[in-house]
Amino acid sequence: xxxxxxxxxxxxxxxxxxxxxxxxxEYRGYDSAGIAYKNNGIxxxxxxxxxxxxxxxxxxxxxxxxxxxxxxxxxxxxVNITNCHPHNVGDITIVHNGIIENFNSLKEELExxxxxxxxxxxxxxxxxLIDLFYNETKDIKKALVKFMxxxxxxxxxxxIVKGDDNIYSVRKDSPLIVAKGDNxxxxxxxxxxxxxxxxxxxxxxxxxxxxxxxxxxxxxxRDLNIVENDFKEIDKSINNTDxxxxxxxxxxxxxxxxKVFRDTVSSYLENGIDSLIDKxxxxxxxxxxxxxxxxxxxxxGLVGKNLIEEFADIPVNVEVASEYRYKKxxxxxxxxxxxxxxxxxxxxxxxxxxKAKGDNIDTLAIVNVEGSTMAREANILLKIKAGREIAxxxxxxYSAQVAMLSLIALNLASAKGNIDKNxxxxxxxxxxxxxxxxxxxxxxxxxxxxANAIYENESVFFIGRGIDYALSMEGSLKLxxxxxxxxxxxxxxxxxxxxxxxxxxxxxxxxILTEDNLVLKTISNMEEVKSRxxxxxxxxxxxxxxxxxxxIEIPKVHKLLQPLLTVIPLQLxxxxxxxxxxxxxxxxxxxxxxxxxx
Ligand code: M6R
Numbered sequence: 001x002x003x004x005x006x007x008x009x010x011x012x013x014x015x016x017x018x019x020x021x022x023x024x025x026e027y028r029g030y031d032s033a034g035i036a037y038k039n040n041g042i043x044x045x046x047x048x049x050x051x052x053x054x055x056x057x058x059x060x061x062x063x064x065x066x067x068x069x070x071x072x073x074x075x076x077x078x079v080n081i082t083n084c085h086p087h088n089v090g091d092i093t094i095v096h097n098g099i100i101e102n103f104n105s106l107k108e109e110l111e112x113x114x115x116x117x118x119x120x121x122x123x124x125x126x127x128x129l130i131d132l133f134y135n136e137t138k139d140i141k142k143a144l145v146k147f148m149x150x151x152x153x154x155x156x157x158x159x160i161v162k163g164d165d166n167i168y169s170v171r172k173d174s175p176l177i178v179a180k181g182d183n184x185x186x187x188x189x190x191x192x193x194x195x196x197x198x199x200x201x202x203x204x205x206x207x208x209x210x211x212x213x214x215x216x217x218x219x220x221x222r223d224l225n226i227v228e229n230d231f232k233e234i235d236k237s238i239n240n241t242d243x244x245x246x247x248x249x250x251x252x253x254x255x256x257x258x259k260v261f262r263d264t265v266s267s268y269l270e271n272g273i274d275s276l277i278d279k280x281x282x283x284x285x286x287x288x289x290x291x292x293x294x295x296x297x298x299x300x301g302l303v304g305k306n307l308i309e310e311f312a313d314i315p316v317n318v319e320v321a322s323e324y325r326y327k328k329x330x331x332x333x334x335x336x337x338x339x340x341x342x343x344x345x346x347x348x349x350x351x352x353x354x355k356a357k358g359d360n361i362d363t364l365a366i367v368n369v370e371g372s373t374m375a376r377e378a379n380i381l382l383k384i385k386a387g388r389e390i391a392x393x394x395x396x397x398y399s400a401q402v403a404m405l406s407l408i409a410l411n412l413a414s415a416k417g418n419i420d421k422n423x424x425x426x427x428x429x430x431x432x433x434x435x436x437x438x439x440x441x442x443x444x445x446x447x448x449x450x451a452n453a454i455y456e457n458e459s460v461f462f463i464g465r466g467i468d469y470a471l472s473m474e475g476s477l478k479l480x481x482x483x484x485x486x487x488x489x490x491x492x493x494x495x496x497x498x499x500x501x502x503x504x505x506x507x508x509x510x511x512i513l514t515e516d517n518l519v520l521k522t523i524s525n526m527e528e529v530k531s532r533x534x535x536x537x538x539x540x541x542x543x544x545x546x547x548x549x550x551x552i553e554i555p556k557v558h559k560l561l562q563p564l565l566t567v568i569p570l571q572l573x574x575x576x577x578x579x580x581x582x583x584x585x586x587x588x589x590x591x592x593x594x595x596x597x598x
Contacts, residue, residue: 001073001097001592001595001597002070002073002097002098002596003025003027003029003189004069004070004095004096004097004176004187004189005018005022005025005068005070005186005187005193005194006018006067006069006160006188006212007167007184007186007197008065008167008212008214009066009184009185011065011183011184012063013183014065015037015062015067016060017067017184017197018035018067018068018069019055020196020197021193021194022054022069022071024192024195024241025188025189026051026071027587027592027593027594028071028594030071030592031049031079032048032071032072032074032079032080032081032084033049033054033069033071033072034046034047034069034085034086035058035067035069036067036069036093037062037067037068038064038066041162042088042093043062043064044088044093045057045058046081046084046085047084048079048084051071065214066160066165066214067160068086069086069095070095070096073592075099076099076103076122077120077121078120083120085121085123087121088127089115089127089131090134091135091161092130092159092160093127093159093161094123094130094158094160095123095158096122096123096155096157096158097155097174097175097189098154098173098174100122100152100155101152102153103153106125106150106151110125110129115128115131115132126155126157129147130144133147134161140161140164140168141220141224147170148170148207148222154173154174154596154598155172155174156169156171156172156176156189157170165213165214166211166212167187168209168211168212169204170204170210171206172206172207173347173350173351174189174597175372175596176188176189176204177202178202178204178212178217179191179199180201181194181198182199184197185198185213186212187204187212189594191238191371192239192388195238200232202231202232203371203373207221207222217229240388241388241390247579248391248586249390249391249586250395250575251575253389253391253396254395254396254568254575257395257568258436258439258442260384260399261399261403263387264384264404265431267279268280269431272428273410273414273424273428276410276411277411280382280407281380283336283408284412284415287315287334287335288332288334288335289308289316289337290316290318291305291317291318291340291405292321292324292337292338292353292356293318293320293339293349294346295477295595296393296394297341297346298318298319298320298340299470299471300405301338301405302318303467303471304405304406305317306466306470307467307559307560308405310409311413311419311560312412312413312418321346321348321349324352325348329356329359333361336361336363336364337356337361337362337363337364338365338408339352339363339366339374339378340365340366340367340405341365341366341367341368342397342401343369343372344365344367344368344369344372344374345373345594346594346595346596347597347598349374350373353365353374357379362380363377363378363379364380364382365380366382366384366401367383368389368397368401382408384401384403384404386399390586391585391586392591393478393481393482393585398474398567403564406561406563409560410427423558426558427558427560427561431561434561434564438564438568440555441565441568442568444572446569447552447569447572447575450537451576451579451580453535454535454573455483455485455576455577457485458485459485459487459488459502460485460509461508461509461534462475462479462488462489462509462511462512463489463495463512464489464492464511465515465518465521465522467514467515467562468513468518469489469490469492471512471563472490472510472512474567474570475489475570477489479573479574482574482577482583483577483578484583492521493525496525500528503533504532506533507533507534508534509529509534509536510538510539510570511537512566513540513544514540514541514554515559519540519542523544523546526538526546526548530547530549537549538550539551539552539554539570541565542556554569
C-alpha cells in the first residue's frame with residue numbers, strides 16, 4: 001500500500017534521499033506522490049502518477065535537512081493532487097499509511113472545533129487531530145499518545161512539526177522501520193527505501209513513539225519513558241535492482257525460479273529425508289491444518305491442501321484471510337494455523353495470524369521477507385528464499401511457497417510412514433533434477449504463439465480438476481492482474497452448471513491436465529467447450545491423444561513437485577499476453593505489492 005520515507009540529516013541532501021526512497025517504494029503504490037521538506041518553513045510538492053512526475057517538480061539545488069515523503073495507493077478520496085500526501089493542518093504535516101476507521105466521527109468532532117477540511121482523506125483528519133492535541137498539550141509526544149488513544153484503525157505516520165527539528169513516528173498494524181546512517185537518520189515503510197544511505201535498521205514496535213533527530217533516534221513508550229532500541233545491520237544486497245537484461249522484473253523473476261527452488265529446498269535436504277525431518281517442526285502432533293492467506297498466496301494454500309491431504313492424511317482447511325479473521329474458527333490445540341505471505345505484512349493475513357495466536361493456537365508462517373511482522377510474530381517460521389520480488393504479480397515467491405508446502409507434505413508423509421523408501425528415493429531424484437526441467441519449461445517457445453491466439457479476447461477461462469483446479473485459479477489471477485483480460489477459473493466439471501453459457505465462438509479455454517486419474521474427465525470437459533466454439537489450449541504432462549487447438553507439454557515429475565512445472569506456462573502465457581496488450585507488466589493499474597490495509 002502507501003509508502004513512507006523520512007530523513008533527518010546532517011547534510012542538506014534531503015530531496016535526493018526522499019526521491020530515491022520513494023522510487024524504491026513505488027511498488028507499494030503509484031497513484032500519486034508527494035514530499036514535504038523544511039527550508040525557510042515547510043514546503044510541500046505533490047504530483048499525480050509516478051515518482052518521475054514528482055521528480056520533474058523538484059529543484060535539487062534547494063538544500064534541506066529534514067523531510068518526509070509518500071507514495072499513495074488511494075483508500076479515501078480519488079487520485080488527485082489535493083488528496084495526495086503530505087497533508088498539513090496548523091503546525092503539523094504528516095504522511096500516513098493505513099486506514100483511520102473512525103475518521104468520520106473524528107471529522108465531525110474536529111469540525112465542531114472549527115477545523116476545516118480540504119480533502120476527502122482520513123489522513124487530513126489524522127493530521128488535524130494531532131494538531132488539536134499539540135495545541136492542547138504543547139508537546140508533540142503527548143499529542144501522539146492522545147492520538148493513539150483516540151483513533152481506531154491502522155497507521156504508520158511520519159510527522160514534522162513547525163519549529164521542531166525532529167521527525168516523529170508511531171505505528172499500529174502498518175509497517176514502519178527506523179534506520180541510522182553516517183549522515184543522518186531515517187523512517188520508512190520498508191528498509192529498501194533507505195538502504196542506499198542507512199547502515200542499521202530496526203522495526204518500530206507498536207505503542208512506541210520514535211523521535212528522529214539528525215544524530216539520534218530515541219524511542220519512548222506511552223508513558224514517555226525512554227525504551228531500549230535494537231538496531232541490526234542492513235543487508236546491502238537488497239539494493240541490487242538490476243533487471244539483468246530482461247525487459248521486465250516479472251520476466252527476470254520467472255527465470256529465477258530454478259535457483260529459487262534450489263535455494264529454498266536445499267538446506268532441508270542436505271542429508272536426504274532425515275534432515276527434512278530434523279529441520280522442520282514435528283507436524284505429526286496436529287490432526288488438522290488451517291492455511292490462511294490472500295491472492296496468489298491463498299492459491300498456494302490450495303495446492304498445499306491437495307498435497308498434504310493426499311500424502312499426509314490430514315484434513316486441511318484453506319481460507320481467504322479477510323474472511324478467516326472475522327469468522328467462527330473451529331480450531332483447537334491439535335490445529336496448526338499456517339499463514340502464507342510473500343511480504344509478511346499483508347494486513348488481513350497478519351490479523352488472522354494474531355487471531356489464532358491470541359486463541360493459543362500454534363502458528364507457522366511461510367514468508368519471504370526477512371524480519372517482516374509475520375516472520376517475527378508467528379510461533380514457527382519457515383522462510384522461503386525467493387530473494388527480493390519486485391514485480392507486483394508474484395511468480396518466484398509463489399513457486400517457493402508451493403515448494404515449502406510440498407516439503408511439509410513430504411515431511412509428514414515420511415514421518416507417518418505413508419510413503420516407502422523407493423518413493424522417497426524417486427522424489428529426491430526429481431527434486432535434484434527439477435531446476436533443469438524448470439529451465440527447459442521456461443524456454444519453451446510456444447507461449448508467444450498461444451498469447452498471439454488469445455490476446456485480443458475479452459474473456460478467457462481456465463479449467464482443471466483436483467490440484468489442476470488450484471493451478472487454474474493462479475493462472476486466471478495472473479492473466480487478469482497483468483493483462484486486464486476478464487478471466488475465470490473453474491473446476492472443470494462445474495462449468496456446465498451455468499458458466500458454459502459464456503462460451504462463444506473463439507473463447508479461449510485453457511485446460512490443465514496433470515492428474516493421471518482425472519485427465520480423461522477434463523478432456524471430456526474440453527470437448528464440451530470445443531463443440532460450442534471455444535479455442536482449446538491444453539497444458540499437460542500426459543502423453544494424451546487430444547483434439548486441442550494448442551497443446552503445451554510439460555515434463556512429468558512426482559505429484560509433490562508437478563505444480564512447480566505446471567505454473568510456468570501459466571505465468572509465461574500471461575506475461576506474453578500482457579506484453580502484446582502493451583500493459584505495464586511490473587506495475588499493473590490499481591494494484592500494490594504489499595497490501596497493508598484491510
Ligand atoms: O505479500 P502476500 O503474499 O501476503 O500478498 C498476497 C497477495 O496480495 C498477492 O499474492 C497478490 O495476489 C499478488 N498480486 C499476486 O500476484
